[in-house]
Amino acid sequence: xxxxxxxxxGPSMLPLEVLEKAxxxxxxxxESGMSVMEMSHRSPDYEAIINDAEAMLRKLMNIPDNYKxxxxxxGASTQFAAVPLNLIGRTGKADYVVSGQxxxxxxxxxxxxxxxxxxxxxxxxxxxxxxxxxxKDMIRPDASYVHVCFxxxxxxxxxxxxxxxxxxxLVADMSSxxxxxxxxxxxxxxxxxxxxxxMAPAGLTLVIVREDLLDYADPKMPTMLEWKTMAENGxxxxxxxxxxxxxxxxxxxxxxxxxxxDEMKKRNEEKAAVLYDYLDSQDYYVAPVKKCSRSMMNVxxxxxxxxxxxxxxxxxxxxxxxxxxxxxxxxxMRASIYNAMPKAGVEKLVEFMKxxxxxxxxx
Amino acid sequence: xxxxxxxxxGPSMLPLEVLEKAxxxxxxxxESGMSVMEMSHRSPDYEAIINDAEAMLRKLMNIPDNYKxxxxxxGASTQFAAVPLNLIGRTGKADYVVSGQxxxxxxxxxxxxxxxxxxxxxxxxxxxxxxxxxxKDMIRPDASYVHVCFxxxxxxxxxxxxxxxxxxxLVADMSSxxxxxxxxxxxxxxxxxxxxxxMAPAGLTLVIVREDLLDYADPKMPTMLEWKTMAENGxxxxxxxxxxxxxxxxxxxxxxxxxxxDEMKKRNEEKAAVLYDYLDSQDYYVAPVKKCSRSMMNVxxxxxxxxxxxxxxxxxxxxxxxxxxxxxxxxxMRASIYNAMPKAGVEKLVEFMKxxxxxxxxx
Numbered sequence: 001x002x003x004x005x006x007x008x009x010g011p012s013m014l015p016l017e018v019l020e021k022a023x024x025x026x027x028x029x030x031e032s033g034m035s036v037m038e039m040s041h042r043s044p045d046y047e048a049i050i051n052d053a054e055a056m057l058r059k060l061m062n063i064p065d066n067y068k069x070x071x072x073x074x075g076a077s078t079q080f081a082a083v084p085l086n087l088i089g090r091t092g093k094a095d096y097v098v099s100g101q102x103x104x105x106x107x108x109x110x111x112x113x114x115x116x117x118x119x120x121x122x123x124x125x126x127x128x129x130x131x132x133x134x135x136k137d138m139i140r141p142d143a144s145y146v147h148v149c150f151x152x153x154x155x156x157x158x159x160x161x162x163x164x165x166x167x168x169x170l171v172a173d174m175s176s177x178x179x180x181x182x183x184x185x186x187x188x189x190x191x192x193x194x195x196x197x198x199m200a201p202a203g204l205t206l207v208i209v210r211e212d213l214l215d216y217a218d219p220k221m222p223t224m225l226e227w228k229t230m231a232e233n234g235x236x237x238x239x240x241x242x243x244x245x246x247x248x249x250x251x252x253x254x255x256x257x258x259x260x261x262d263e264m265k266k267r268n269e270e271k272a273a274v275l276y277d278y279l280d281s282q283d284y285y286v287a288p289v290k291k292c293s294r295s296m297m298n299v300x301x302x303x304x305x306x307x308x309x310x311x312x313x314x315x316x317x318x319x320x321x322x323x324x325x326x327x328x329x330x331x332x333m334r335a336s337i338y339n340a341m342p343k344a345g346v347e348k349l350v351e352f353m354k355x356x357x358x359x360x361x362x363x
Numbered sequence: 364x365x366x367x368x369x370x371x372x373g374p375s376m377l378p379l380e381v382l383e384k385a386x387x388x389x390x391x392x393x394e395s396g397m398s399v400m401e402m403s404h405r406s407p408d409y410e411a412i413i414n415d416a417e418a419m420l421r422k423l424m425n426i427p428d429n430y431k432x433x434x435x436x437x438g439a440s441t442q443f444a445a446v447p448l449n450l451i452g453r454t455g456k457a458d459y460v461v462s463g464q465x466x467x468x469x470x471x472x473x474x475x476x477x478x479x480x481x482x483x484x485x486x487x488x489x490x491x492x493x494x495x496x497x498x499k500d501m502i503r504p505d506a507s508y509v510h511v512c513f514x515x516x517x518x519x520x521x522x523x524x525x526x527x528x529x530x531x532x533l534v535a536d537m538s539s540x541x542x543x544x545x546x547x548x549x550x551x552x553x554x555x556x557x558x559x560x561x562m563a564p565a566g567l568t569l570v571i572v573r574e575d576l577l578d579y580a581d582p583k584m585p586t587m588l589e590w591k592t593m594a595e596n597g598x599x600x601x602x603x604x605x606x607x608x609x610x611x612x613x614x615x616x617x618x619x620x621x622x623x624x625d626e627m628k629k630r631n632e633e634k635a636a637v638l639y640d641y642l643d644s645q646d647y648y649v650a651p652v653k654k655c656s657r658s659m660m661n662v663x664x665x666x667x668x669x670x671x672x673x674x675x676x677x678x679x680x681x682x683x684x685x686x687x688x689x690x691x692x693x694x695x696m697r698a699s700i701y702n703a704m705p706k707a708g709v710e711k712l713v714e715f716m717k718x719x720x721x722x723x724x725x726x
Contacts, residue, residue, distance in 0.1 A: 002391065002396055003391060003396055003397065004395075004396030004397060006396070006401055008401070008402070008403040008406070009403070010403070010602065011400065011401055011402060011403060011404065011602065012401060012403075013397070013401050014400055014401055016390070019389060019390045019398050019400070022389060023386050023387075023389035023390050024386075026382060026386035027366075027379070027382045027383060028366060032367075033365055033367030033369070033683065034366065034367060034369050034376070034685070035377065035382050037374065037377055037382070037564035037610070038371070038374055038375060038376050038377055038564075039371070040371040040372070040373070040374060040375075040686055041374065041565065043371070043686070073436040073438070073441075073566060073604075074437050074441070074587055075436070075587070075601045076601070077587050077600065077601035078436075078437070078601075080585075080586070080587075081585030081586065081588075082585070085585070109585070109586060112583065112586070113583050114583050194601075194602065196602055196605075201400035201401075201604075201605060201606040202404065202602040202603065202604055202605045202606070203436060203566045203567075203603075203604030203605070203606065204566075220475065220476050220477050222441065222443075222444030222445075222448070222472070222476075222585070222588065223440070223444065223472060223475070224437055224438070224440050224441040224443075224444060225444075225585065238438045238440035238441075238557075239373065239374065239438055239557065239559055239565040240565065240566075241436075241564075241565055241566030241604065241607070242374060242559075242564065242565045242566070243564040243566065243606075243607070244566055244607070247400070320396065322397075323403055323406070
């Protein structure tokens with residue numbers, strides 16, 4: 001079985017143990033006589049799966065009892081609309097921090113919908129090479145919420161702190177850092193994340209929302225985007241993405257089995273250090289992100305020569321290191337090293353980087 | 364490998380060949396070095412999969428070139444909102460035929476959103492035991508569209524005809540009959556369907572929309588629900604439900620391999636005949652649906668005694684015939700016999716029905 005190291009920004013690697021378990025029980029699950037793909041979402045077999053998934057995630061993330069956990073569809077992009085539709089009724093206005101492309105999209109979506117939204121901080125003029133400093137005095141005290149994107153997949157930046165927004169609920173898109181390390185959920189009003197980076201195949205969106213924030217939905221909004229409706233129906237107002245939730249459950253189980261998010265963080269820090277330590281030790285490659293905002297999940301670097309960058313990605317793929325081409329808005333390379341990327345994959349990448357630098361001297 | 368016959372209304376059976384193929388290539392797909400679950404949706408390997416899925420579906424359904432095929436998320440329930448958001452801008456009003464619970468939900472969703480919608484026909488007073496007759500003169504000539512649910516999963520009814528709505532586009536929810544037989548797509552403005560009955564695991568929604576209907580979207584609507592945005596981005600405005608689309612592709616491939624929708628219809632007619640012929644030949648069980656509106660996919664029947672009905676579903680499950688309990692709003696039993704249900708499963712059900720009737724005489 002010839003598996004490569006897949007540095008894709010998402011969808012991305014899943015733990016081999018999870019894939020092997022899913023494959024082994026794909027045709028018949030346990031004593032059910034059928035595939036999880038074929039199960040009625042109302043059946044006891046499936047209810048056990050979704051209930052276990054929620055219980056495991058609550059344990060992993062230490063989610064307080066006054067937060068609802070929702071398993072939804074549509075990706076973080078759907079939440080860009082759902083967030084204002086569910087929350088802006090609090091006060092009629094909302095504040096956004098724009099630290100990259102996806103937080104920019106979230107901001108624009110709320111603008112497009114005709115709401116009073118304000119960009120309170122951005123690092124756009126620095127091509128998003130760091131996370132803005134957000135302080136309470138920058139935020140409108142009567143904002144319904146403040147929206148941030150906690151890890152910026154494209155640029156390779158991450159908040160090194162949780163902004164203090166006072167009484168204004170903090171809403172965070174955590175698509176590319178969810179369950180990569182412990183996070184104090186109680187500091188957030190809402191956390192949401194597309195599953196396809198650290199949790200499951202694409203097609204599942206996680207929303208964790210504080211119960212007191214469920215009462216501000218626009219009465220005319222699409223029912224399927226209403227968090228309260230989904231919370232009241234245990235994520236089963238309609239048929240949920242059952243199989244994808246099942247794979248997420250296997251992933252949660254795997255993280256719990258290795259020691260939970262403390263151990264996950266330790267492994268992720270070690271992996272990131274292998275790459276950043278090498279980047280800091282030489283000058284062939286440049287890491288464009290400021291050290292204070294470095295992401296543990298997405299590591300960007302450039303040679304400074306677009307042709308060399310192209311050659312790098314192409315030769316790396318031939319060496320079994322796939323999807324290292326950076327996003328077109330940054331250029332260069334991006335190594336996405338989510339939970340499921342083994343340390344050996346990062347070590348192999350660094351070996352390749354050294355060999356490539358030696359074989360391709362710059363003029 | 365102990366597989367049961369699963370008569371669930373959805374999610375429901377998938378062809379065994381499809382499940383076995385998915386299991387065999389789950390950990391590594393072809394020469395890609397990774398699972399389909401892990402593939403970047405922008406990678407050539409994945410683009411081949413989604414392009415093949417669309418090409419196969421177009422071939423299967425003979426979809427005209429002036430229709431777009433969209434692979435979306437959120438289920439038919441999300442389309443209950445998306446339909447008016449995308450279409451009602453044509454004229455500002457829309458007509459609905461209410462032939463069961465889901466068409467009722469679609470109608471209520473449009474009402475809730477504040478639109479001028481009219482129920483032009485319903486069989487509610489007959490507990491939806493048949494499909495209403497819809498004629499052109501019942502429809503407001505300036506309606507943006509007429510919405511129907513083509514097969515009613517809960518009641519076991521189906522349109523035996525395509526309503527002639529003149530110049531008013533016909534929009535059909537085909538969740539529970541899609542790709543079960545040939546249908547003249549050109550008679551519809553929009554066809555949509557949740558995938559979890561005849562196409563794939565839950566988590567994928569198919570929308571087939573005539574191109575000239577893409578220009579009426581509410582400018583303030585959630586971008587993710589805009590058909591035009593999705594069409595312009597080849598269903599990849601954001602990350603699509605990649606793995607579920609891959610399984611749908613395997614299902615399309617399977618139907619093409621057995622002879623396409625003509626053969627599928629033949630098999631489905633044969634299966635349904637086994638059950639309906641038996642029901643018509645005896646008087647222990649009653650089929651509540653009028654013959655003119657019988658569904659080929661969902662067959663409902665009752666003993667007339669709630670305790671016997673309960674005993675039936677429970678004993679059938681023990682005999683490997685699962686999920687035969689009817690929906691609570693109808694009671695009795697429902698056998699969902701979608702594409703993937705083998706004829707042997709229906710024959711075994713009829714044998715069981717005969718034995719049960721004999722062993723449980725009514726007083």
